Amino acid sequence: MGFTMGLNLLLLLAMVATNIFSLYHLSSTIQSKPPAPPPVPDHLIHQLSTIRATINHLTSLQPTKKPPSSAAAAAPSDLLVYTHIGPIASSCKDNPILLHQYMNYTPFSLCPNDSPIAENLILRGCHPLPRRRCFSRTAAAAPPSLPTDPFSPLPEKTPFLLTHYSCKTLPCFAGLKSDMGFDMKIEKSRFLTYKSDLDLPISQLLEIAKSAKSIIRVALDIGGGTGTFAAQMKLQNVTVVTTTMNLGAPYNEAVAIRGLLPLHAPLQQRLPVFDGVLDLVRCGHAVNRWIPVTSMEFLFFDVDRVLRGGGYFLIDHFFSKKLDLEKVFTPLIGKLGYKKVKWAVANKSDSSGVKNGEDLCPSVKNILLLDSEGKRIAVKYYSDDWPTNSAKEAFEKAVFTKTQKINARTEAEISMFENNIIVYKFVQDLHFYVTGGEDENELILATVLQGFFDAVGILLRGNIDKKEALENLDLILLCIDEIADGG
Numbered sequence: 001m002g003f004t005m006g007l008n009l010l011l012l013l014a015m016v017a018t019n020i021f022s023l024y025h026l027s028s029t030i031q032s033k034p035p036a037p038p039p040v041p042d043h044l045i046h047q048l049s050t051i052r053a054t055i056n057h058l059t060s061l062q063p064t065k066k067p068p069s070s071a072a073a074a075a076p077s078d079l080l081v082y083t084h085i086g087p088i089a090s091s092c093k094d095n096p097i098l099l100h101q102y103m104n105y106t107p108f109s110l111c112p113n114d115s116p117i118a119e120n121l122i123l124r125g126c127h128p129l130p131r132r133r134c135f136s137r138t139a140a141a142a143p144p145s146l147p148t149d150p151f152s153p154l155p156e157k158t159p160f161l162l163t164h165y166s167c168k169t170l171p172c173f174a175g176l177k178s179d180m181g182f183d184m185k186i187e188k189s190r191f192l193t194y195k196s197d198l199d200l201p202i203s204q205l206l207e208i209a210k211s212a213k214s215i216i217r218v219a220l221d222i223g224g225g226t227g228t229f230a231a232q233m234k235l236q237n238v239t240v241v242t243t244t245m246n247l248g249a250p251y252n253e254a255v256a257i258r259g260l261l262p263l264h265a266p267l268q269q270r271l272p273v274f275d276g277v278l279d280l281v282r283c284g285h286a287v288n289r290w291i292p293v294t295s296m297e298f299l300f301f302d303v304d305r306v307l308r309g310g311g312y313f314l315i316d317h318f319f320s321k322k323l324d325l326e327k328v329f330t331p332l333i334g335k336l337g338y339k340k341v342k343w344a345v346a347n348k349s350d351s352s353g354v355k356n357g358e359d360l361c362p363s364v365k366n367i368l369l370l371d372s373e374g375k376r377i378a379v380k381y382y383s384d385d386w387p388t389n390s391a392k393e394a395f396e397k398a399v400f401t402k403t404q405k406i407n408a409r410t411e412a413e414i415s416m417f418e419n420n421i422i423v424y425k426f427v428q429d430l431h432f433y434v435t436g437g438e439d440e441n442e443l444i445l446a447t448v449l450q451g452f453f454d455a456v457g458i459l460l461r462g463n464i465d466k467k468e469a470l471e472n473l474d475l476i477l478l479c480i481d482e483i484a485d486g487g
């Protein structure tokens with residue numbers, strides 16, 4: 001689309017860790033020089049680069065076999081780059097145990113109750129999944145009627161089986177945490193109001209298009225949760241499809257029950273849309289600085305591929321450190337050569353907009369050390385999300401059950417669980433977990449985990465097992481206290 005590229009338009013609403021440095025409309029030049037950023041302590045920069053490397057490693061799958069050198073010489077260089085960040089089909093082979101579990105079923109009968117295995121494979125880049133010849137599990141009878149308004153409260157009775165979650169109905173998820181997208185009272189007003197420069201109400205978005213004599217009819221929302229952007233656009237007669245993964249909650253089911261179209265596609269997948277057909281692509285919360293830069297570059301260029309000339313690219317509430325925004329992400333976005341329609345930058349706050357500039361100070365909710373049966377060895381809670389001991393135990397049990405099939409022995413793994421991010425690593429009969437909120441920086445949580453793990457290793461003089469851990473429990477508890485001082 002080289003020749004139409006200049007016609008594409010970009011809307012960026014970003015947050016940075018420190019100062020608001022500029023806000024400019026309808027212009028592609030910075031009007032005022034930003035104030036110098038406060039110095040970032042060296043140890044934090046060091047920590048960040050270590051974990052960035054860890055995450056890069058985590059998100060890139062290692063090809064098991066090197067291709068023969070003659071083939072390597074013939075392979076286009078971008079194919080080689082791309083196979084490192086999102087291996088092409090080969091990543092199914094890289095996860096043989098999961099793949100075998102997934103394909104181990106009785107043909108022509110009922111499929112196993114194993115949707116988390118499919119989710120895990122897809123998140124590891126095994127996509128598209130192989131097809132199967134079994135009958136998927138659905139509720140015996142669909143309810144006779146479902147809401148046509150995408151903002152009606154989610155019905156209790158649905159055609160879906162929610163067996164893999166602690167909540168067994170969709171409305172139950174609304175009660176877990178208000179900002180998960182299941183509470184329609186909250187969703188109803190999203191994308192409509194202007195609370196800060198970072199907001200672009202849909203009316204304003206449509207107005208921008210109208211004044212440019214452009215029209216928005218078909219769009220894609222990448223990582224769109226329960227589909228609220230699509231729902232609001234539907235009320236404006238715009239068709240939006242939403243890509244969404246079931247990270248800890250039935251997001252795909254929620255989108256569908258609202259009468260919207262969910263695409264079960266991971267971020268690393270080539271967008272399942274033909275070239276130059278969309279009027280608008282939006283990236284929300286899922287697309288932020290935790291994605292390795294090269295992956296993000298491929299993502300952005302894929303967005304360019306599917307946008308028509310004059311289409312809009314909305315990068316909504318992107319967050320990064322101020323320095324990274326200047327040095328990495330602004331130049332990256334600049335490569336697209338789009339005209340900037342709206343570009344607003346503000347201080348990082350938490351999702352409700354109160355915590356200021358605390359981006360570098362992670363809030364760890366708990367640190368857990370469990371044994372190979374999921375029993376507690378040492379735990380420490382820093383948040384009151386689990387007020388009673390039985391709530392804590394239930395959480396530990398659920399986390400253990402959710403992660404025990406995952407191989408976290410060679411590398412740390414990351415999962416989402418009830419809107420928390422959990423990073424974990426298993427060694428011998430010890431299971432190490434660190435939990436943070438969903439807005440938390442995965443990189444930092446991974447460092448806390450590594451720090452915890454290293455410290456326990458040192459305390460146990462390399463004999464990392466349950467017996468040794470129980471003998472040195474007092475030291476381990478002391479160590480947990482020091483790692484995350486008050487979270």
Ligand SMILES: *[C@@H]1O[C@H](CO)[C@@H](O)[C@H](O)[C@H]1NC(C)=O
Nearest residue numbers: 017018019020346347356357
């Ligand atoms: C952004 O944060 C800095 C301190 O980190 C503060 O001085 C500044 O006033 C903040 N700006 C806004 C608009 O909140």
Ligand SMILES: *[C@@H]1O[C@H](CO)[C@@H](O)[C@H](O)[C@H]1NC(C)=O
Nearest residue numbers: 206232233234235236237238
């Ligand atoms: C959407 O389309 C319907 C039916 O054509 C029409 O009645 C309604 O006014 C349209 N809404 C908007 C916001 O354009």
